[in-house]
Amino acid sequence: MYSYANKRIRIREETPTLRSHDFDEIIHPYSPIEAIREAERCNQCALPYCIEACPISQDCRGYVTLISQGKFDEAAKTVLFANPMASSLCKACYHYCETACIRGNRGLPVAIRHLKRAALEYGDSDLEYASAARLGFQVAVIGGGPAGIMAAWELALRGYSVTVFEQDSQFGGQMGAIPRYRLDGSELEKDMHRLRGLDIRFHTGRKAGTDFTPESLLKEGYEAVYVAIGTSAHRELGIPGEEKPGVYPALEFLKEANRGAPPEVGKRVVVVGGGDVAMDAARTSLRLTNGGQVVVAYRRTREEMPAEKEEIKETVDEGIEFLYLAAPLEIRGKDRVEGVVFQKMKLSEPDASGRRSPVPIPGEEEFVPCDSVIAAVGQKADMIGFSRELGLAAGSQGAPEGKLPGFSTGVEGVFASGGKSIVFAMAAATKAAEAIDAYVSRKHGLSPHPRPHPFGDRESVPVPSGYTGPSWHF
Ligand SMILES: Cc1cc2nc3c(=O)[nH]c(=O)nc-3n(C[C@H](O)[C@H](O)[C@H](O)COP(=O)(O)OP(=O)(O)OC[C@H]3O[C@@H](n4cnc5c(N)ncnc54)[C@H](O)[C@@H]3O)c2cc1C
Known part of the structure; x- marks a missing residue:
């Protein structure tokens, strides 16, 4: 057994300087041997907190164990038993399992999401789901x-x-x-x-x-x-000038960028918002400005930002600037965007729930010149x-x-x-x-149909030992 159980095998990623110029993937997969080493860190908890924390109750402990034994094909099949979107999730999941991993109490949790990727990269993952007998409905x-x-x-x-x-x-x-x-x-x-x-x-x-x-x-x-x-559908900023050319809702902007037809952003971009979507919009804009300047404006401070801490850090590392305690008042420009007027804010005293609201500081405004504005203030x-x-x-x-x-x-x-x-x-x-x-x-007078074995095998998929039910609720 690998003796440095609390030391996670390093995940290789591009440096901020290199990665901020193109859309190449930032994170590189573990090699098979690195994956086995990392999987050996799993404590094999009798009570599988990782499985209970996973919204779709994937058998994380099961596939991590199989990887530790070098059984990548079996690990891939275990991943795919409960997860038909595993190729997407092995890169984009917010890995609630890792938050529950007890290795995280003293060091970094087992890199479960990264191990899922290893299972799919090195195991046979091009499996075909098979249905039970057709019901005719x-x-x-x-x-x-x-x-x-x-x-x-x-x-x-x-x-x-x-x-x-x-x-x-x-x-x-x-x-x-x-x-x-x-x-x-x-x-x-x-x-x-x-x-x-x-x-x-x-x-x-x-x-x-x-x-x-x-x-x-x-x-x-x-x-x-x-x-x-x-x-x-996107939420609007609700300020004058929002209709000007050069103002883009984040969701559409990001989809168009991914489809190879991003809108023209110019050299200076202001992104309004503080969530993960704002971070994605800022980092995408930076790559499109070709060495330009991107500013994220948020009406509270970094502590209150709803974006994942990891996402904020990566955004900061790439050289994106942050303007805190600033709420947009007006978008100015003649034929297209030329800048945004921000109202400076301060945080109020905490209310009964301990939450501090942003309140305007009368008379304090700031004009930030830019060529485009991306609104990332939520969707509906x-x-x-x-x-x-x-x-x-x-x-x-x-x-x-x-x-x-x-x-x-x-x-x-x-x-x-x-x-x-x-x-x-x-x-x-x-x-x-x-x-x-x-x-x-x-x-139709029938009994409900439990989910059958997804690969058409006769046996049903066993419930992982020690599993007592989800640790989250809708
Ligand atoms: C920029 C961005 C980054 C994100 N990053 C992550 C991440 O890293 N990890 C993560 O877990 N989550 C992430 N999320 C969130 C995640 O993508 C969503 O929570 C998830 O996609 C919601 O799934 P859904 O099927 O409920 O809705 P949606 O993904 O919104 O899918 C709804 C679908 O319904 C279609 N639709 C809508 N109205 C109609 C209609 N009237 N008729 C027919 N079709 C219709 C839409 O076009 C859409 O395809 C991100 C979201 C965004 C915007």
Whole structure:
């Protein structure tokens, strides 16, 4: 057994100076031997906190153990048992498992996400999912993001015929905005290729609310409809000048950059916002300005920034500047953006919950010249064309949801959910898919169908020993 159990095997990444000029991937995978060494650090806890912290209850301990034994094929299969989007998640997951890893109490947690990547890189990961016997029931899914894809997988495995309607020309939802230095674009293709044996039809360019509605799909003969439309519309800054050429919503900006057609940003960019999307927009802008200047403006201080600490550090390391305690007042410019006027702010005394709000300092303003502005102040669902009867409302994770436990809406047979991250969206989809299966089965006098073995084997997938249930709740 490797003796330096508290010392994580170093993850190789590009230096800030090199990486900030192009969109090449920053993180390099472990070599097989490095992966085995890192996997040997796993404590093999009798109570698997990592599995309980994972929204889709992946058997992290199981695949880490297999890697420590050099069994990469078996590790890849274990990863893919519960995770049909593993190629994407092995690079982009927020790794809730690692936060729960007890190795993190004294040193760095086991690099579980990185080991997942090793399993898929060095093991046979081009497996094909197989469905149980066809049930002869059709279900429609609206939205081709992680929640929609996960629900399609869950239902098709059970033998349903699934049709996914996506408004965009590409699948992946917000994942399509994750910059190429984190996801190079090939990952979703690999994930979707494993679905090739399932009865799923994918349609792009079909928008619910315009081309059809959940109710019209029910009338067409679908037994149930799952609405997984996420948060694809941007929140506006709500200030004068926002309509000027050179102002871009972050989500669209990032998707266009990934598709090789970024808008013209010039040499100086101001990004407004303090979340992960703002960091991605700033770092993408920096790469597009070719040595220009990027400023992130946020109305509170670095301590209150909602972005992941790791993301903020990487953004700072790349040379992006931060303007704290600044709220945008007006975007100025004649024919296009020439700069932003910011109201200087201060933090109030803590309220009862201990939270300090930003309040304006009267008369203190600052003009920041720039060629473009990227608004990264949040997203919301576009629910235009969805009926009031559905009762869709943004849930705690932002996306429109039905009611718990199964995310059913006000219209019988229609379910809705989504998530604050890829893996939470997948977990929300699993819950909805189970409810859809229970609903359709009940309607036809059948028992619900538990998720069958995803590779068509006879035996069922065993529950990891010591697993007591998820440590999180919707
Ligand atoms: C820039 C950025 C970076 C991110 N980075 C990470 C990360 O590193 N790790 C992580 O875990 N999460 C990350 N996230 C969050 C993650 O991508 C989302 O939480 C996740 O995609 C939500 O999945 P979803 O399926 O619920 O919704 P979405 O991804 O929003 O998918 C909804 C889909 O429905 C489609 N749709 C919407 N309305 C309609 C309609 N009327 N008809 C038909 N189709 C419709 C949309 O086009 C979209 O494809 C990031 C998000 C962004 C924006």
